[in-house]
Amino acid sequence: MNKLFGTLGLALAVAATSAASASSAASPADAQDYPSHAIRLIVPYSPGGPSDTQARMIGQKLSERLGQPVIVENHAGGAGNIGAGLVARAKPDGYTLLFCSTGPIMVNPHLFSKMPFDPLKDLAPVALVSLAPSVLAVNPKVPASNIGELIALIRANPEKFSYASGGEGTTQHLSGELLKDMGGLKMRHIPYKGEAPATVDALGDHVPIIFTSVGTGLPNFKLGRLRPLAVTSARRNPALPDVPALAESGFPGYEVTAWQAVFAPAGTPSNIVDRLNVAVRSVVESPDISGKLMAEGNVPAGDSVQAVSAFLRKEAPHWATLVKQAGVAPVN
Structure with missing residues (x-):
């Protein structure tokens, strides 16, 4: 377990490097023509929760900006592993994306003794949506x-x-x-x-x-x-x-802040990831969406792909420590 904690930051860096390498061969036409048909936005939880609510709100506006339908699909189960795994195994072409919270990416690797995918190697960060x-x-x-x-x-x-x-x-x-x-x-x-x-x-x-x-x-x-x-x-x-x-209030250094973010399968061309990043950020920063997020207690987020990757590298050891302190027994 401790060995896994120590390799989280490295895994994120390797995932980002691998995605960049796989993307380097992509032609400019990939981004120019993208998207040419509907995009699936997978939520790994049941309808009605925070991730689902935000995904539908973001997805609707994203459709307008990208000029193609963004269809939200709920694939619940396994504390988010089922839906996240579906995206991790999807074709890296930008047409299957993941909208999820902290759990499947940061927490589950320490809760499940056997993960069906490696969230830090098999998924590429696209954009941070909100902090909560x-x-x-x-x-x-x-x-x-x-x-x-x-x-x-x-x-x-x-x-x-x-x-x-x-x-x-x-x-x-x-x-x-x-x-x-x-x-x-x-x-x-x-x-x-x-x-x-x-x-x-x-x-x-x-x-x-x-x-x-x-x-x-x-x-x-x-x-x-x-x-x-x-x-x-x-x-x-x-x-x-x-x-x-x-x-x-007497606990300096205390912080546990969840987040919502969009991911793509690792290996998705960087120009497509960048276009998605710009589109998601423009949605999150729009007055109507940012206002709705804040009204529900969320802090709108958004930054470059590189900044989001750096944020996740910083988050990984923090969540690993939290899970260890909680003493939660791994699930088989």
Whole structure:
């Protein structure tokens, strides 16, 4: 496992180099003629979740910019491995793309003892779409109005408190485990099959604490059904300006920020990847799309292919460490 952690950055660099080498033989006509027919945008999750919602929003605008239909397809299963693997094995011609979150790329290699593909070698980054922290929130019955009071409660009542997440190995689970590790806290993790059932039990006071995405939590925060105490990003989230970051609340260096991004099969010609990058960035930066993303607690992102590759190389060891700290047993 540790050997795998140490090779993540190298794997990303090798993937980028391999993609560039395979692309060098592509003629300028490839990009000039691309796209000539519909593009499949694979979402490796069920309909209705954050990735699916953003993919459909981005896909519609991408169709307008590229002049061809962008068809969103859901291929759920295996914590995202099924859909991501489908793209990893697809023909590298720019007509089958992946829209996914952090999990299949950064987390799954450490959760599954046998991966059906190598996400860092078999997929080429196209564009970063958004960054999204989680929120630590409590049921209003919990006598804590800020993160300091909650930490004091947990320390005064070891193992009495538990927290809910959308499942083992999710960003929310890893957020909770990092807090436990940095704060020396004894708190039980209760995994659910998705954020929706976790939220139901938090609302019903069956579990006092929940780590949830900003978008999922916002409606209940506004109605006072859940009390947000801190966000997991390094800085405050624009959708929750009055909620501090854990990093500024006694946990310097704390950060767990998920992201959404577009990938292509490794070996896709660089001129096609560059064209897709420009198109996705123009969509994300447009006022209507960036406004919608921010309203749901996401921070619009976007940069060159090279910058996205550098970002992923930096992210890889961070997520490897988070998974290791969480102590999640690998799935066969």
